[in-house]
Amino acid sequence: MKYVFAVSQAAFALALAPLVVGFVRWLKARMQNRRSAPPWQPYFELKKLFGKEAVVSENASWLFRAAPYVVFVSTVAVALLVPFLFVAEPFDTVGDLLAVVYLLLLGTFFLALAGLDPGTPFGGMGASREMTVAAIAEPTIAVAIFSVALGAGSTNLGRIVAQTLANPANAISPGHLLAFAALFIVALAETGRLPVDNPATHLELTMIHEAMILEYSGRYLALIEWAAALKLTIFLSLLANLFVPWGVATTIAPLSLSVAAVALLIKFGFLALVIAVVETRVAKLRLFRVPELLGVSFVLALLAVTSSFLLR
Amino acid sequence: MNTLFFAMVIAYGFGVTAALAGGRRAIGRGLVAFGAIAGSAAGLALGATVIAGGTAWTLSIPELLPLGGGFALRLDPLGAFFLVVIGVGAVPAALYGWGYSAAYEGGRASLRLLGAMFNLFLLTMSLVALADNVLTFLLMWEVMSLTSYFLVITEADEPPARSAGLWYITMTHVGLMMLLAAFLLFAGPAGLGGFAELRAGASSLSPGVRNVVFILAFLGFGSKAGIVPLHVWLPRAHPAAPSHVSALMSGVMIKMGIYGLLRVTLDLLGGGPAWWGGLVLAVGVISALLGVLYALMEHDLKRLLAFHSVENIGIILIGIGAGLMFHRYGLMPLAALGFIGGLYHVINHAAFKGLLFLGAGSVLQATKTGNMEEMGGLIKRMPWTALFFLIGAAAISALPPLNGFVSEWLVFQALLGGINIPVPEVAVVMPLAMGLLALTSGLAAACFVKAFGITFLALPRSAAAGEARECRFSMRLGMALLAAACVGLGIAPFAVVPVLGRIVAGLGGLPDTQAAFTLSVYLQTPSSLGQMSPTLIAGGLLLLMLLVPALLWLFRVNGRRRVGDSWGCGRVGQTARMEYTATAFAEPLRRVFAEIYRPMRELTVNFHPGSKYFVESIKYTSEITPVFEQSVYKPFLDSATFVAQQVRRLQAGSLHLYLLYMAAALTFLIFVARWWQQ
Numbered sequence: 010m011k012y013v014f015a016v017s018q019a020a021f022a023l024a025l026a027p028l029v030v031g032f033v034r035w036l037k038a039r040m041q042n043r044r045s046a047p048p049w050q051p052y053f054e055l056k057k058l059f060g061k062e063a064v065v066s067e068n069a070s071w072l073f074r075a076a077p078y079v080v081f082v083s084t085v086a087v088a089l090l091v092p093f094l095f096v097a098e099p100f101d102t103v104g105d106l107l108a109v110v111y112l113l114l115l116g117t118f119f120l121a122l123a124g125l126d127p128g129t130p131f132g133g134m135g136a137s138r139e140m141t142v143a144a145i146a147e148p149t150i151a152v153a154i155f156s157v158a159l160g161a162g163s164t165n166l167g168r169i170v171a172q173t174l175a176n177p178a179n180a181i182s183p184g185h186l187l188a189f190a191a192l193f194i195v196a197l198a199e200t201g202r203l204p205v206d207n208p209a210t211h212l213e214l215t216m217i218h219e220a221m222i223l224e225y226s227g228r229y230l231a232l233i234e235w236a237a238a239l240k241l242t243i244f245l246s247l248l249a250n251l252f253v254p255w256g257v258a259t260t261i262a263p264l265s266l267s268v269a270a271v272a273l274l275i276k277f278g279f280l281a282l283v284i285a286v287v288e289t290r291v292a293k294l295r296l297f298r299v300p301e302l303l304g305v306s307f308v309l310a311l312l313a314v315t316s317s318f319l320l321r
Numbered sequence: 322m323n324t325l326f327f328a329m330v331i332a333y334g335f336g337v338t339a340a341l342a343g344g345r346r347a348i349g350r351g352l353v354a355f356g357a358i359a360g361s362a363a364g365l366a367l368g369a370t371v372i373a374g375g376t377a378w379t380l381s382i383p384e385l386l387p388l389g390g391g392f393a394l395r396l397d398p399l400g401a402f403f404l405v406v407i408g409v410g411a412v413p414a415a416l417y418g419w420g421y422s423a424a425y426e427g428g429r430a431s432l433r434l435l436g437a438m439f440n441l442f443l444l445t446m447s448l449v450a451l452a453d454n455v456l457t458f459l460l461m462w463e464v465m466s467l468t469s470y471f472l473v474i475t476e477a478d479e480p481p482a483r484s485a486g487l488w489y490i491t492m493t494h495v496g497l498m499m500l501l502a503a504f505l506l507f508a509g510p511a512g513l514g515g516f517a518e519l520r521a522g523a524s525s526l527s528p529g530v531r532n533v534v535f536i537l538a539f540l541g542f543g544s545k546a547g548i549v550p551l552h553v554w555l556p557r558a559h560p561a562a563p564s565h566v567s568a569l570m571s572g573v574m575i576k577m578g579i580y581g582l583l584r585v586t587l588d589l590l591g592g593g594p595a596w597w598g599g600l601v602l603a604v605g606v607i608s609a610l611l612g613v614l615y616a617l618m619e620h621d622l623k624r625l626l627a628f629h630s631v632e633n634i635g636i637i638l639i640g641i642g643a644g645l646m647f648h649r650y651g652l653m654p655l656a657a658l659g660f661i662g663g664l665y666h667v668i669n670h671a672a673f674k675g676l677l678f679l680g681a682g683s684v685l686q687a688t689k690t691g692n693m694e695e696m697g698g699l700i701k702r703m704p705w706t707a708l709f710f711l712i713g714a715a716a717i718s719a720l721p722p723l724n725g726f727v728s729e730w731l732v733f734q735a736l737l738g739g740i741n742i743p744v745p746e747v748a749v750v751m752p753l754a755m756g757l758l759a760l761t762s763g764l765a766a767a768c769f770v771k772a773f774g775i776t777f778l779a780l781p782r783s784a785a786a787g788e789a790r791e792c793r794f795s796m797r798l799g800m801a802l803l804a805a806a807c808v809g810l811g812i813a814p815f816a817v818v819p820v821l822g823r824i825v826a827g828l829g830g831l832p833d834t835q836a837a838f839t840l841s842v843y844l845q846t847p848s849s850l851g852q853m854s855p856t857l858i859a860g861g862l863l864l865l866m867l868l869v870p871a872l873l874w875l876f877r878v879n880g881r882r883r884v885g886d887s888w889g890c891g892r893v894g895q896t897a898r899m900e901y902t903a904t905a906f907a908e909p910l911r912r913v914f915a916e917i918y919r920p921m922r923e924l925t926v927n928f929h930p931g932s933k934y935f936v937e938s939i940k941y942t943s944e945i946t947p948v949f950e951q952s953v954y955k956p957f958l959d960s961a962t963f964v965a966q967q968v969r970r971l972q973a974g975s976l977h978l979y980l981l982y983m984a985a986a987l988t989f990l991i992f993v994a995r996w997w998q999q
Binding site: 063065074078085102104122125126132136137138140147150156159163296307318319 | 715730764779853889
């Protein structure tokens, strides 16, 4: 039974993911005084892409065709580990936060290889930039994990959530807040949002993620887009549930689950609002300024750990 | 166990004899490979027996070396583990060498020398792990270095190989000098002794002597392991050696430095003050980061891999350094975790780096070049090599569910354990180390996207790459064995970690911490810092990999596929010249880390004399000289050359002068002897 619940939680996240992306787009359009497509537009886009035939470059190898599946599968695997509504009991001990990070890196690795495969300059450019950003974001993630684990005494997501629920004072400790800020910046970089990447354009000078997947079409593109949406959802729920775990169901009962769903939607709504505001107010950074931003996030994470040590 | 030991010695001896007999055809080379395979397999079995039994195996032949305690061997679990590592690396490498050495049939290199040295090298390396007194250890260490020197200069007709050999033999002897000094100090006036006597006498040494012994041993073993700044020989020697030798040197031999460090520091000295661990940790972090940074800028496939060896030695040392620190603070389960992480990475690195070097060797033979900018598209011409290299690349990038992920996870968890160190100033080092380790692994992933993507994907960048052919069966089989090891070590850590726990138990007073690790499919750290199961992750990924296409089919997703041209902004045809190059791929990171690289760039544009709007030619050169070679080695080399120039004057070629020297030397010695007597 536990397994059924845990799997259906991941399925819920998978189903919700396009809506999260659509909602951010809708909010952003509203703020920029544009009329927008409805928040559920991404579902239509996925349906359209799944219905189209795929065009594959003649230069591409089997790796190009396998990569979308690897990306999708590794992201879904992460979704199975992350607490969206409740701590996924049997799966929580299968992978901890470090496993989450490296599973996401697995997807990035294959997507970057697939970018190089057709041999076009765009793909190579995107792959090179994506790996650069991913590599520089890595230390922040690790130190932020250290900081969060320091409070909970464990890198396992369930333990972290339980620990913060038990000690509410932890949530407003400086270490926690600084780690949140650091992870938020990294989440923007990892999910290809402004000011690191622009998800709304294919312009070659600005693009990172979009350049890498330029050759994809049909079901392959659908899988990649869906995985990207799921990745955003995962990062948002990590930010929401690790740092502000209230509402996460501790027992699997209809009432607590619906409370958890409402709480999650509220948290997502708030985080989506923040992202939309950031994307409206901030211009994209030059690629070579991105390391400075990530450097800031690394310093924040380091400060988080240091303050946790000092206040222990 | 005696049988296994003598089987190992006899098999290697057979290999040497077969090589000297000089068969150049497949059978002759096969016999050489057979000797090496049988010998290393026997060594592996011997190591496994000792680890399984938990009791040490000893053999002493005092008559063989009539001084310093004779020829004494003792195999305890730590040595046995390294014997297993040798076996894991050597069996596939020897198998691969069978096919690979066919390239030397034409007489480009001496097959006799290669085969004999290959077997001797394996034998002496195994005996290093077995040695039980200082004399045996140092003797075997030196013969191991010398035989590997001859392997490096296999292609002695090529100037780079000779230069690489010179660098290697110099660095290894600098290391040997330090080891000699360390052991002389350690053994003290009692003379060269057995390891048991050293272990017993270690506690009576003064702290100052212990510190000096540790520093000398760390530098001496570090020069073999390839720590920064003593790593300079690796990127020279590994590309020059035949690829199966590179695989062994990089995957296995540099680990003997780790073995020596653990043996002396933890076992014989019994651990030391916290700064020992701190120093090892700091050097580990610096080696890991600089290794991967220089690897990123390297476009020669084998040099790139050599720099990654520096990186991985760094990761191993991070685990060991953290372990030494915990050991000092009495946090024994965490100390065991650090050592286990380091040792796990030792065997993992032997598997994936061996695999990558073998893959690089196949590419090298197929394309006749090591330069990645002239490769490309090999995934279609060499599908098997590409698949194996991809597995190796994913493993070294620490991607689940392969083996690199497991050992890096263990090292990460060990660093997380730093929160238990009672001194906050010391504990705060751990998150910094963790951040830099994470940066290293992120950069490694970027580097291997480059290495695999530029070498194997897209269109061939040269005619040779376009006509590349898949390598021989024996070479593919060698790679397949190592690829299987990468997968196996990745999904079965529950079987490996307890064994490693048993190996480190007893060293420097470490208790057996098996109880702290659960034996289920879950990997649980002591004091439960974290828990995960690579086995279940692998299973889950595999299940989803089957499920997703099935679901797509079930929901009647459009499964048609059309092959078309790449999209290129309206350009007419695509050529390999338009592809992203390795240099271009690494360019963003070069600019990000420009402070470290200090690249030299030069851009010359020639305009048409008529109008500056027409460019006739653009020339761009760029060069990165590693900081260490400029600041540490160059002054030293310059002064050595200067001294050599001065000394040359003595050797003027005049016989009379030489006779005068002899007379002068004789008089001088008489005076010295006279003075000495008084």
